[in-house]
Amino acid sequence: MSLTLYFHPLASFCWKPLIALYEYNIPFRPNLVDLGNPAERAALLKLWGIGKFPVLRDDTRDQTVPESSIIVEYLDQHYRGRTRLIPEDPARALQTRLRDRFYDLYVHLPMQKIMLDRLRPEGKSDPHGVEEARAQLRTSYAMIEQQMENGGWAMGEDFTLADCAAVPSLFYGSMAVPFGQAKKNLSAYLERLKARPSVARVLSEAEPYFQMVPKEP
Numbered sequence: 001m002s003l004t005l006y007f008h009p010l011a012s013f014c015w016k017p018l019i020a021l022y023e024y025n026i027p028f029r030p031n032l033v034d035l036g037n038p039a040e041r042a043a044l045l046k047l048w049g050i051g052k053f054p055v056l057r058d059d060t061r062d063q064t065v066p067e068s069s070i071i072v073e074y075l076d077q078h079y080r081g082r083t084r085l086i087p088e089d090p091a092r093a094l095q096t097r098l099r100d101r102f103y104d105l106y107v108h109l110p111m112q113k114i115m116l117d118r119l120r121p122e123g124k125s126d127p128h129g130v131e132e133a134r135a136q137l138r139t140s141y142a143m144i145e146q147q148m149e150n151g152g153w154a155m156g157e158d159f160t161l162a163d164c165a166a167v168p169s170l171f172y173g174s175m176a177v178p179f180g181q182a183k184k185n186l187s188a189y190l191e192r193l194k195a196r197p198s199v200a201r202v203l204s205e206a207e208p209y210f211q212m213v214p215k216e217p
């Protein structure tokens with residue numbers, strides 16, 4: 001088997017390429033990385049000096065591919081079948097990438113900030129940064145609520161890279177800052193995502209680890 005994914009089933013950014021691999025139906029070797037294990041962390045650092053996962057290793061093409069969105073682009077370029085997660089039309093492809101960036105930068109990162117702050121040692125938390133992250137999430141939720149008023153996926157009819165990015169952002173985002181009753185389109189979108197077979201599979205594989213998700217203090 002040519003492809004190995006270095007990841008952890010609970011790690012939010014790893015969900016994006018996992019969903020893509022399941023959507024494309026591409027076989028791969030799962031390599032679970034325990035970042036608490038110094039040897040496994042060192043092996044990851046050797047692949048990608050930043051030391052974050054997911055990282056894809058492709059032995060056939062002798063390529064190491066870090067960064068969740070770049071992994072999906074790589075799979076789309078070299079391994080996709082008929083499924084396209086990046087639309088062929090350049091204008092739609094650009095919009096898809098913009099929505100992927102939107103979810104990563106303006107939903108995922110603030111969500112991560114709030115969750116990771118819960119793990120900081122006593123006296124080292126960052127209440128101001130967390131408040132900023134909460135405000136960012138509320139702004140982003142309001143934008144998604146408008147975008148999703150016609151239902152469907154992030155780009156309309158077709159499930160794309162943008163939806164792969166939306167899953168971890170909104171799943172964990174709803175734990176960090178609940179959507180609230182008024183955000184009906186946003187809530188319905190997350191429910192549609194969760195019902196998608198590729199997403200349901202990723203969620204069921206993460207479930208045994210959910211007790212490790214940091215709780216609100």
Ligand SMILES: N[C@@H](CCC(=O)N[C@@H](CS)C(=O)NCC(=O)O)C(=O)O
Pocket residue numbers: 011012013014035051052053054066067068069
């Ligand atoms: N921009 C990166 C972000 C990756 C990322 O933040 N990964 C987290 C897990 S969700 C990680 O590796 N954290 C471990 C660490 O920072 O030590 C991507 O899209 O892949």
